[in-house]
Amino acid sequence: MLTTQQKRVLDFIRAFIHRHGHSPSLREIGEGIDIQSRGAVHRHVQTLIDRGVLKRTRSGWRTLELVKTDETSPSLPLLGKIAAGRPIEAIPGHDEINIAEMLLGEERYVLQIQGDSMIEAGILDGDLVVIQHADTANDGDIVVALIDDQEATLKRLFHLSGRRIKLVAENHKLSPLIYPADRVRIQGVLTGQLRSYR
Amino acid sequence: MLTTQQKRVLDFIRAFIHRHGHSPSLREIGEGIDIQSRGAVHRHVQTLIDRGVLKRTRSGWRTLELVKTDETSPSLPLLGKIAAGRPIEAIPGHDEINIAEMLLGEERYVLQIQGDSMIEAGILDGDLVVIQHADTANDGDIVVALIDDQEATLKRLFHLSGRRIKLVAENHKLSPLIYPADRVRIQGVLTGQLRSYR
DNA sequence: TTGAAAGTTCTCAAAAAGTTCACTATCCTA
DNA sequence: TAGGATAGTGAACTTTTTGAGAACTTTCAA
Numbered sequence: 001m002l003t004t005q006q007k008r009v010l011d012f013i014r015a016f017i018h019r020h021g022h023s024p025s026l027r028e029i030g031e032g033i034d035i036q037s038r039g040a041v042h043r044h045v046q047t048l049i050d051r052g053v054l055k056r057t058r059s060g061w062r063t064l065e066l067v068k069t070d071e072t073s074p075s076l077p078l079l080g081k082i083a084a085g086r087p088i089e090a091i092p093g094h095d096e097i098n099i100a101e102m103l104l105g106e107e108r109y110v111l112q113i114q115g116d117s118m119i120e121a122g123i124l125d126g127d128l129v130v131i132q133h134a135d136t137a138n139d140g141d142i143v144v145a146l147i148d149d150q151e152a153t154l155k156r157l158f159h160l161s162g163r164r165i166k167l168v169a170e171n172h173k174l175s176p177l178i179y180p181a182d183r184v185r186i187q188g189v190l191t192g193q194l195r196s197y198r
Numbered sequence: 199m200l201t202t203q204q205k206r207v208l209d210f211i212r213a214f215i216h217r218h219g220h221s222p223s224l225r226e227i228g229e230g231i232d233i234q235s236r237g238a239v240h241r242h243v244q245t246l247i248d249r250g251v252l253k254r255t256r257s258g259w260r261t262l263e264l265v266k267t268d269e270t271s272p273s274l275p276l277l278g279k280i281a282a283g284r285p286i287e288a289i290p291g292h293d294e295i296n297i298a299e300m301l302l303g304e305e306r307y308v309l310q311i312q313g314d315s316m317i318e319a320g321i322l323d324g325d326l327v328v329i330q331h332a333d334t335a336n337d338g339d340i341v342v343a344l345i346d347d348q349e350a351t352l353k354r355l356f357h358l359s360g361r362r363i364k365l366v367a368e369n370h371k372l373s374p375l376i377y378p379a380d381r382v383r384i385q386g387v388l389t390g391q392l393r394s395y396r
Numbered sequence: 397t398t399g400a401a402a403g404t405t406c407t408c409a410a411a412a413a414g415t416t417c418a419c420t421a422t423c424c425t426a
Numbered sequence: 427t428a429g430g431a432t433a434g435t436g437a438a439c440t441t442t443t444t445g446a447g448a449a450c451t452t453t454c455a456a
Binding site: 243257 | 412
């Protein structure tokens with residue numbers, strides 16, 4: 001486990017390599033994280049090498065390399081945006097995306113989608129959705145709703161006047177359902193969705 | 199079994215490591231759960247180490263590590279399937295889903311989608327897609343293709359006779375594109391997709 | 397071959413973190 | 427109601443980490 005400074009050094013090196021394609025000099029690291037002494041920087045780098053996070057491929061200048069991180073850190077490089085007919089643009093500021101952080105949280109769970117009722121919201125048959133447990137939700141949220149304590153369903157929620165609730169499927173073939181509020185219990189709110197191809 | 203305070207300490211440490219990538223100092227733990235005395239925090243931490251929930255990899259600063267438990271791995275409970283008009287059915291055999299395992303892998307990266315060209319495949323503007331680096335792909339795969347070494351685009355791929363390649367957008371407003379094979383270079387294959395609502 | 401740039405090694409002092417301890421308070425149970 | 431388990435405070439102490447700066451060696455390219 002790294003100390004704060006060690007981590008700063010590592011983060012700087014990672015970002016530098018990503019931007020410049022080669023590793024920084026000790027002086028550049030020092031300037032980047034505000035340390036005057038090359039000796040101090042060197043000590044940090046050496047520690048990182050000892051810890052196995054960095055390595056020097058050969059002796060020489062700018063020969064630092066990141067050691068491939070193990071799978072315990074659930075993140076992937078975020079390269080940029082892609083669109084039809086355009087080159088990939090880098091996203092400034094982000095270079096790593098932590099998948100766990102995006103989707104995990106207290107009181108969340110996963111459901112697998114069956115059927116096409118939310119297809120126009122980009123949620124397909126077989127997709128997994130992450131639900132945050134909740135009793136209430138805002139208009140427009142997609143929720144897991146329990147009707148008459150019997151049928152659970154994933155729908156977009158709207159409150160109507162007269163204590164009624166409208167549940168809308170995202171599929172133009174299905175009509176919205178309207179219930180008195182006391183027949184509908186909200187179980188959770190959609191917070192994420194994922195799909196695996198293969 | 200842990201006491202209330204011990205659990206608070208453990209939860210704090212877990213959250214801290216998750217956010218910062220390294221363990222907190224005793225002072226930071228104290229600030230986090232509102233204990234002034236470093237000594238008291240130390241006693242809690244020591245107890246947790248004795249219980250085997252935490253360990254110190256070596257002597258030094260910020261060297262706390264969570265001992266691997268079920269809670270350490272980035273997973274969520276998989277409750278079951280949900281459909282319009284049906285109760286949630288439990289999925290037999292699965293009770294945990296490991297998000298990291300589903301999406302991570304060697305030579306993968308993430309792109310953010312811009313535009314609606316894949317909307318009918320359930321890939322919306324702003325979604326993140328996980329791409330597996332690859333030079334080749336099968337018919338029907340969704341790929342990142344580079345056309346004339348200039349334009350990167352996400353499309354469904356088909357090989358045609360006469361060394362031609364058809365790239366199909368999943369949007370009926372856009373027509374398929376057909377290129378000679380030597381103008382198209384495949385950079386990767388779509389292996390996952392995720393979206394975060396909030 | 398030479399000199400600038402980069403990396404290495406060292407010592408010193410200070411700051412930050414971890415450890416131990418005595419004292420006290422609160423709650424629960426026998 | 428006594429005693430134990432759990433807690434918090436604050437002080438003193440030890441250990442680890444840190445940055446500065448200087449002197450040294452190595453690398454690289456003109």
